[in-house]
Amino acid sequence: MEPILEVRDLHVRFATPRGEVHAVRGVGFGVGREKVGIVGESGSGKSMTGRAILRITPRGCRTSAARIALGAENLLAASERRMREIRGRRVSMILQDPRFSLNPVMRVGDQVAESYLVHHRASKREARERALDMFSQVRIREPRRVYDLYPHEVSGGMGQRIMIAMMLIPEPAILIADEPTSALDVTVRTQVLAILDDLVTRRGLGLLFISHDLNLVSTFCDRVLVMYAGRIVEECLAADLENARHPYTRGLLESMPRLDAPRERLPVLKRDPAWLE
Amino acid sequence: MQRAWFAWLRLLRNPLAATGLAIVVALVAVAIFAPWIAPQDPFAQDLAQRLRPPSTAHWFGTDQVGRDLFSRVVHGSRITLFIVALVAVIVAPLGLAIGTIAGYAGGMVDTALMRLTDIFLAFPGLILALAFVAALGPGLVNAVIAIALTQWPGFARLARAETLVIRSSDYIAASRIQGASAARIVLRHVVPMCMPSVIVRTSLSMAGVILTAAGLGFLGLGAQPPSPEWGAMLSSGRRFLIDYWWMPTFPGLAIMSVSLAFNLLGDGLRDALDPRSE
Amino acid sequence: MSFLAVRDLRVAFGGPDDRNMAVDGVSFSIAEGEAYGLVGESGCGKSTILRAISGLNAAWHGDIVLEGTALDARRTLAQYRRTQMVFQDPYASLHPRHTVDAILSEPLAIHGLDDAHGRVDRALDQVGLGREFRFRYPHQLSGGQRQRIAIARAMILEPRLVLLDEPTSALGVSIQSEVLNVLTDLRRANGLTYLLVSHDLGVVAHMCERVGVMRQGRLVLETDAAAIRAGAVTDPYTRRFIDASAGYDRAMALRWDALEEEGAG
Numbered sequence: 001m002e003p004i005l006e007v008r009d010l011h012v013r014f015a016t017p018r019g020e021v022h023a024v025r026g027v028g029f030g031v032g033r034e035k036v037g038i039v040g041e042s043g044s045g046k047s048m049t050g051r052a053i054l055r056i057t058p059r060g061c062r063t064s065a066a067r068i069a070l071g072a073e074n075l076l077a078a079s080e081r082r083m084r085e086i087r088g089r090r091v092s093m094i095l096q097d098p099r100f101s102l103n104p105v106m107r108v109g110d111q112v113a114e115s116y117l118v119h120h121r122a123s124k125r126e127a128r129e130r131a132l133d134m135f136s137q138v139r140i141r142e143p144r145r146v147y148d149l150y151p152h153e154v155s156g157g158m159g160q161r162i163m164i165a166m167m168l169i170p171e172p173a174i175l176i177a178d179e180p181t182s183a184l185d186v187t188v189r190t191q192v193l194a195i196l197d198d199l200v201t202r203r204g205l206g207l208l209f210i211s212h213d214l215n216l217v218s219t220f221c222d223r224v225l226v227m228y229a230g231r232i233v234e235e236c237l238a239a240d241l242e243n244a245r246h247p248y249t250r251g252l253l254e255s256m257p258r259l260d261a262p263r264e265r266l267p268v269l270k271r272d273p274a275w276l277e
Numbered sequence: 278m279q280r281a282w283f284a285w286l287r288l289l290r291n292p293l294a295a296t297g298l299a300i301v302v303a304l305v306a307v308a309i310f311a312p313w314i315a316p317q318d319p320f321a322q323d324l325a326q327r328l329r330p331p332s333t334a335h336w337f338g339t340d341q342v343g344r345d346l347f348s349r350v351v352h353g354s355r356i357t358l359f360i361v362a363l364v365a366v367i368v369a370p371l372g373l374a375i376g377t378i379a380g381y382a383g384g385m386v387d388t389a390l391m392r393l394t395d396i397f398l399a400f401p402g403l404i405l406a407l408a409f410v411a412a413l414g415p416g417l418v419n420a421v422i423a424i425a426l427t428q429w430p431g432f433a434r435l436a437r438a439e440t441l442v443i444r445s446s447d448y449i450a451a452s453r454i455q456g457a458s459a460a461r462i463v464l465r466h467v468v469p470m471c472m473p474s475v476i477v478r479t480s481l482s483m484a485g486v487i488l489t490a491a492g493l494g495f496l497g498l499g500a501q502p503p504s505p506e507w508g509a510m511l512s513s514g515r516r517f518l519i520d521y522w523w524m525p526t527f528p529g530l531a532i533m534s535v536s537l538a539f540n541l542l543g544d545g546l547r548d549a550l551d552p553r554s555e
Numbered sequence: 556m557s558f559l560a561v562r563d564l565r566v567a568f569g570g571p572d573d574r575n576m577a578v579d580g581v582s583f584s585i586a587e588g589e590a591y592g593l594v595g596e597s598g599c600g601k602s603t604i605l606r607a608i609s610g611l612n613a614a615w616h617g618d619i620v621l622e623g624t625a626l627d628a629r630r631t632l633a634q635y636r637r638t639q640m641v642f643q644d645p646y647a648s649l650h651p652r653h654t655v656d657a658i659l660s661e662p663l664a665i666h667g668l669d670d671a672h673g674r675v676d677r678a679l680d681q682v683g684l685g686r687e688f689r690f691r692y693p694h695q696l697s698g699g700q701r702q703r704i705a706i707a708r709a710m711i712l713e714p715r716l717v718l719l720d721e722p723t724s725a726l727g728v729s730i731q732s733e734v735l736n737v738l739t740d741l742r743r744a745n746g747l748t749y750l751l752v753s754h755d756l757g758v759v760a761h762m763c764e765r766v767g768v769m770r771q772g773r774l775v776l777e778t779d780a781a782a783i784r785a786g787a788v789t790d791p792y793t794r795r796f797i798d799a800s801a802g803y804d805r806a807m808a809l810r811w812d813a814l815e816e817e818g819a820g
Binding site for chain 3: 263
Binding site: 447470 | 609611632642647649651652662665705708712
């Protein structure tokens, strides 16, 4: 598959009072019109990878890579100004808790309409129509009622739908979703994922789905990258994750409590320093 | 301990805070060694040497009765330090106790204590201090009591706000279901968490305390002449400002640099003690 | 006779105008030595039940009977000792300025127990931490180590009933298995009774023999973990919860949407 986003040999380092931390150590992958999952525990560098692509790492981080390309465009050479355009238009990002990403004193509908106005020449009326249209696309049942709500008045699942609507307005080629459903209840999670699923299938969007939940990634994504200590230790089709070969992936899979296989004690993951080599 | 050491290093790395700390340390040193530093008796009058400008014999000049101003400013540091230390010792524990009790107990206790602090906070500090001194009579100790009475409400407010946050945390809940008494929770869990902000607040308030003390001295309500209190010296030098500029200038500079130092130190401590900076 | 019996428990939040029943008439009972799991989505009232049983929240109605004694809103020291709790977030449940030693010694001081030194050492052993952890501060420990300290603090009073409030949801998968094993071992060694609250069906089914499913302040289903594992439940909400917990399934999402359209139309 022709990759829309290509990353090769990505490194992220940041300085702490106790010395430099090498958070991402030579990560490479491509994302086509598919759902690619990056899975790993906290501190594995999975979020840093997503942020480094968009150049939104926290201050003090140094990013280097052999290649970060979006289609034919080399993002490593892009100016800061060009990156701002890319961040809005070509690559969108969805974060864990929508309530932190929305402006608390502005009606949610107006926020979505405004993001349309930023990217298109249009009247306010048109923008409003477009926002309402987006709301129905992310299956908000009463778009007109929701349009006038403030962020604190919407539930987590609704908030995440609104965020997705906002991110989709500029019709990006790639969506980076960092733990988009971790703050949601499982039954709501399924519905939010279905929306993302449809977008990839119908619009031909590429989705980079960052999560700590192996089970979720293996059932939702097409391909899975398993990160450990800043490296990709395993790469496979999501359906094959059950048969993963790397001891780290195997250890993670086995340490999960499973409904179908009750055990008295859970196997504990033993970390091998050799994995870092 | 390691935490305190890191805070200390952070404090020293901040040049303004280090300057503030240096001045405060200098104040303490000067106050301790005043009799050895001062070249003359601060009360010794020498009418032949009156109103002399700064010179090698009298670094800060002399006043209208020929007392050496440098010696007086040096001895004045003892009075300033006395005021600052006494106010801090009274105000910080008092405010902390009232604030944490109000915050932890809540309900009627909280309402009663907070309305009391509101009453004190409703008056400007200097005016309130003036009223107390007027009632208690002028004098250094009364000035200290008056200043302390105006300062504690700020500490109580601060401690209460912190306590409200701490009270709802899980480690307090864990103590409660172990059966810990309210007194134990306040003393062992809440107070240590309030300490950093109380320390910062103490340092920042001391600037105001010095100014209020100087203000009371200036108005003749604090330390009484011939005591070399800086505010009183400033007041008696005021009449000579045009022709004998050094008389009010040096006590004024002393007041300014010490209160500035406490402000700088307080700001630096706030940054150094902030757990988020780790 | 059951070890813990909760009858018609009701907890309301909010004032008289916007009264919200967080727990609305919940009854269940737990036998001695049993592990009972309360599972449900956020805001279903499961944690509120724990806070009422632990004595943290005094504003509840109904009956809570522990070993034949009805508990009041106010507890005696002995009652506190019998029921201990492990909290969700190990970063918030340990006092940041107390050492491990101070954290573990404090309950001993409150209850006037002797041999503090030996008890602290044994408590650390029980949760698989060495004695070298005694004089560390919480910020020097990892999330999993902190949660072990929190477990040791609950266990040091030798309680009979341990309330577990999402004890692993703040931890990663590999750390979760270690902490769950510690809890399993402690229960077996000391014959403890557990009341576990979680949103994770996998964790509840792994730890508990019986499970109560909660929704909007009510217990909608009580069953054993085996029935959950076998998928032998008919309650539609529970069914949905089990399916969603298994992972993403496009057909399932479409089916729900169709159901909701019907419901709305």
